[in-house]
Amino acid sequence: xxxxxxxxxxxxxxxxxxxxxxxxxxxxxxxxxxxxxxxxxxxxxxxxxxxxxxxxxxxxxxxxxxxxxxxxxxxxxxxxxxxxxxxxxxxxxxxxxxxxxxxxxxxxxx
Amino acid sequence: xxxxxxxxxxxxxxxxxxxxxxxxxxxxxxxxxxxxxxxxxxxxxxxxxxxxxxxxxxxxxxxxxxxxxxxxxxxxxxxxxxxxxxxxxxxxxxxxxxxxxxxxxxxxxxxxxxxxxxxxxxxxxxxx
Numbered sequence: 066x067x068x069x070x071x072x073x074x075x076x077x078x079x080x081x082x083x084x085x086x087x088x089x090x091x092x093x094x095x096x097x098x099x100x101x102x103x104x105x106x107x108x109x110x111x112x113x114x115x116x117x118x119x120x121x122x123x124x125x126x127x128x129x130x131x132x133x134x135x136x137x138x139x140x141x142x143x144x145x146x147x148x149x150x151x152x153x154x155x156x157x158x159x160x161x162x163x164x165x166x167x168x169x170x171x172x173x174x175x
Numbered sequence: 176x177x178x179x180x181x182x183x184x185x186x187x188x189x190x191x192x193x194x195x196x197x198x199x200x201x202x203x204x205x206x207x208x209x210x211x212x213x214x215x216x217x218x219x220x221x222x223x224x225x226x227x228x229x230x231x232x233x234x235x236x237x238x239x240x241x242x243x244x245x246x247x248x249x250x251x252x253x254x255x256x257x258x259x260x261x262x263x264x265x266x267x268x269x270x271x272x273x274x275x276x277x278x279x280x281x282x283x284x285x286x287x288x289x290x291x292x293x294x295x296x297x298x299x300x301x302x303x
Contacts, residue, residue: 164212
């Protein structure tokens with residue numbers, strides 16, 4: 066059972082905006098910085114956001130990240146069918162000295 | 176650009192040891208935190224552990240008694256060994272390059288950790 070809670074699924078129409086939440090169960094995680102990963106069907110995860118809100122080179126600005134307290138949010142604007150994927154948040158659990166992932170959210174673009 | 180490639184047996188018998196290698200190309204293994212992550216069929220990601228090029232390690236507490244991660248800086252690869260495997264260890268295993276650092280602000284220690292380069296993954300099935 067993950068200590069980072071994500072909704073199992075979200076959906077929206079092409080062109081619209083969607084947000085995916087990631088809630089930490091304790092301040093041991095909530096004090097730390099969050100990353101987000103996109104996993105397209107049948108492929109390896111890819112880093113989308115790091116340090117709560119930074120995008121690696123090559124990631125379009127349609128993807129954004131934010132964090133407030135022990136919750137983080139991934140936002141995607143101008144949804145495209147190619148955005149259909151599983152999205153995972155991740156962070157460091159300082160009490161366990163271990164990496165953690167959320168359970169993942171499946172995005173469907175209707 | 177840095178690329179990672181996992182290799183190893185695709186089938187392991189129960190109670191035996193799973194051994195995988197991740198070869199790093201296009202860059203040096205020195206610096207960074209080299210990580211293993213797995214994904215059981217139809218399920219989410221599970222962090223297994225990392226090794227710093229200096230040799231320091233951190234493991235998932237739930238796997239710690241069975242996991243060993245090692246690094247060979249001269250050959251630019253790192254390895255995973257998972258002992259006493261069962262069917263529950265059947266998964267796609269990914270290696271990844273990680274970045275980890277921490278700082279103090281007042282009395283609170285803040286941590287950054289993320290994985291910016293991933294291998295394509297290798298499927299390991301545990302079955303007799």
